[in-house]
Amino acid sequence: MKFxxxxxxxxxxxxxxxxxxQYVIRVQMYARYDNELVTEQYYQKEAEINGNRLKQENAVDLGENLYVKTTEKGIEVFFPEHFNATEINGRVSLYRPSNQAFDQTIPLELTSNHLLIPKSRLVDGRWDITIDFTYKNTAYLKQQILVL
Incomplete structure (x- = not known):
């Protein structure tokens, strides 16, 4: 045969x-290339987004009194000093975009206006943190992206 x-x-x-x-088959078969949804209930999440706008505006009104920072100890969340810590109810959600297995939800049971999430519970990289809480029947929501 002539080439x-x-x-x-x-x-x-x-x-x-x-x-x-072979690339398509590899991506579909191996768990290492898992292409999962961000959330299983994405229609429900979309409906919640509209309701969260008022909560976010309330959090913005708090200004610098509600803030999150990363330290060597982990992630520290500071609530306003004039809030009574025992009346703060809600949760802190940690979302890891690269791996759903690392996602965490921490209920707020505070004794002071400071919450520490230890670095031992977290892996390095990007985290999306959502602080959703109520204080005296007013709802607040703060979302922030952190890199450890």
Whole structure:
């Protein structure tokens, strides 16, 4: 058989098709390439987004009194000093975009206006933190992206 440019093009196209097919099969079969949804209840989450706008405005009104920072100890959340810590109810959600297995939800049971999430509970990288709480029948929501 004579090898010419037409045969080369056909072999090149076939090799490219085999490469693409093996890549697609690998992505679908191996857990390492898992392509999961951000959340299983995405329709419900979309409806919640509209209701969260008022909560976020309330949190913005608190200004610098409600803030989150990363330290060597972990993630520290500071609530306003004029709030009575025992009347703060809610939760802190930690979302890890790269791996759903690391997501955490921590209920707020405070004795002071400071919450420490130890670094031993977290892995390095990006975290999306959501602080959703109520104080004296007023709802607050703060969302922030942190990198450890």
């Amino acid at each position: 010419n440019w037409g045969t080369g093009i056909v072999i090149g196209i076939a090799a490219f098709m085999i490469f693409i097919l």
